[in-house]
Structures are given as C-alpha cells and as structure tokens.
Amino acid sequence: MNKTAALFVLISLLAPGTGSAKEFKPALPGYSYHFPADHGSHDDYQVEWWYFTGHLTDKKGSQTGFELTFFRTGVQNDSIRGNPSKWRVENIYSAHFAISDEMEKTFWFQEKISREALGKAGAEKSHFHAWIDHWYGNEKQGVFYLGAEEGAGENKKKIELKLIPEKPLVIHGQMGVSPKDEKEINRSHYYSFTRLKTSGTLVLNGKELEVEGISWMDHEFGSSPLLPSQTGWDWFSIQLDNRTELMFYQIRNKDGSAPFSFGTLIDENGKTETLHSKDFSIRAKGRWRSPGGGSYPMGWELTLPREHLTLLLTPAIENQELNVFGGKMRYWEGSVSVSEKSSTLSGAGYVELTGYQTGFDSLFSQKGQ
Structure with missing residues (x-):
C-alpha cells in the first residue's frame, strides 16, 4: 500500500515548472x-518507499513498537535535473x-528530508541500501539491517536491528501489480516480508536494551497518486x-x-490468498480526535x-499521529494488539x-495544481 501522503506532498513541491517534465x-x-x-531503487518510477515496522520485547518483558521508513520521490522538472551543480536534484529523500x-x-517520532547531492541521502539501484544522514537500512545475503539515532541523554532514541526473514517474500496483487481502485487505473508494484525475526538494541529513555521481536517490511514503487475522487486510505x-x-x-x-x-492472507507455510472487497469487512469501533483537530477511527x-x-x-496508544512537513501533513501510524473474538488467538x-x-486535493491545490 502507498505508505504515506508525504510522498505526494513532495510531488507537489517538485511539480514541473518552466522546464519539460520527465516521464x-x-x-x-x-x-x-x-x-x-x-x-533497490527504481528511479524510472516517481515514488518509492521501504517501510519497516515491528514489535520489540526487552528482557523484562516491556514491549515497544517501531517504524523506520525511507521515501524516494523523483523530480519531474528536467531543467532542475540537468543542473550540473553538485547540488542538483534528481531525487528527494525523506524518512520517518x-x-x-x-x-x-x-x-x-522524527522526520528527515534531504536531496541526494553530496551523499547526504540516497538509495542504491543494485540492492537495498537506503540512507539519510545517519539513518540507514540495508540488505546483505538475505538479512536486513536497520539503524537510526536521535537525541542525547535521557532523550536519546536509537535502534540497531538485524531482521531475518522467516518466510518467503509476498508479492501483492496479480501479474506483479497492486490495484488502488476498482478499474485499476492506478497501480503499484508492491511486495512484503511479513515475518522477520528481529534482534538488536533499542535505546529508550536513556537506557540501552537488548530486544527481540517480529518485524514487517514493505517495498512499493509506482508513479500514480490516488484518483481525484479519493482522499486517503486505511492500511493494516x-x-x-x-x-x-x-x-x-x-x-x-x-x-x-x-x-x-x-x-x-498468508498462511503459516507462506501460501498466499488474494482478498477482495467481498472477502472481508472492517468496522471502526470508536473515534479519536487529535490535538491538531483530525478525527480518526480508533479500534x-x-x-x-x-x-x-x-x-x-486495539491501539497500543491512541495518539500515534505524525505531524510532518511543518504541519502540512498529519497521518496516524501506530502499533495495535490483535485478538480473535471467539478464541485465544x-x-x-x-x-x-x-x-x-x-x-x-488540498495538498495539490496549495501548489496550484
């Protein structure tokens, strides 16, 4: 699934100007x-992201959720791309x-935004290695490694994690594409590692903790935003x-x-089953209003x-809202616990x-599109 509307904020910021537009x-x-x-990176497509979330447990049994996501957005304006300066812009990177x-x-939460000039951010094409400043993600011989650090002392937050797939990757959709509407006007290429055995260190509240857990990885790339009639999504x-x-x-x-x-749906052996609207239903049980004024379904x-x-x-915490791009975009991304209604699952x-x-629509209209 498209991982955040932040990507399309970047698209609007980098819309074609006086130069010709890259196709x-x-x-x-x-x-x-x-x-x-x-x-690795697919620079022929305009938007791309590598998304990791997981649930970590320390030796005392305390549980922590984490997200580390890298985004790449290709620049449309060829007059900018063709700039011979070392500061030229071909891709903009952001990370959460x-x-x-x-x-x-x-x-x-913390966000970063950077151009790829002078090696400040980037993503390799031959394999997975994405970075922005000292945040990174890479893959070596089938194993993923993540690292990010912010703050100091009591306010320090850091992860250094090793993620080993316990199941084969899952390609979502059919014929290599994941649809975003009934007529499949907009599509993406989308796959996941749905169960990654995770170990490493977490620094939280000034304490370094050894942790273990299970993580999830998404990689998605394409060039299509939502239809004009669509406004957002709920992804699980x-x-x-x-x-x-x-x-x-x-x-x-x-x-x-x-x-x-x-x-x-992925069974215990990794066998997949595609689900359509008729195969499942989702009902929100409540609402939560954020300090910024947004009203989200909750539970x-x-x-x-x-x-x-x-x-x-059930959300682990109600307020898991990210406020990014100077307040121009707010979205909710958070850890939930899951229980089966009639069993111990x-x-x-x-x-x-x-x-x-x-x-x-409001994001693009701000840019005169």
Missing part, C-alpha cells in the same frame, strides 16, 4: 521481479523514525501468533465511502467470513490512516 513509468501488469536488484513505548504509553498489517499474516487496505472517497478494498473489528475469523484490533499489527485531516 515516469507507470506500474503495469506483467512486471517480473529480480532480486536482489528489485530490493517512530517509537511507541507501550509500557509508558508515549509516542515519539497483522501478524498472528499461529504464524498467519494479513495485509489489507481500503481506499476512501471524499464522500466518506470506501468502495474499494484489497488484501493478502477495529475485522471479519473474514470464509476463514471463520473475527479479529479485534492473538497477535500484533500496525495501522496507517491517511487523509483524515489533510486530503490529497
């Missing part, structure tokens, strides 16, 4: 993946680092204790309806009739909610 590839059916190259302290019920990743995983999303229209939804009941499964999703997940405070 970016659309995501088309029939795409054939080749790894490790497809873990967030910590959900589930014991203290506190949420913290779920990891159950029986080694089953679930990814699903619903795209919302400006009138409040959500006619399009899509997902993938969900997910039903999969064919699987005889009803899951209850449980798990954990992450939820992303966009367009509840600032929709794509």
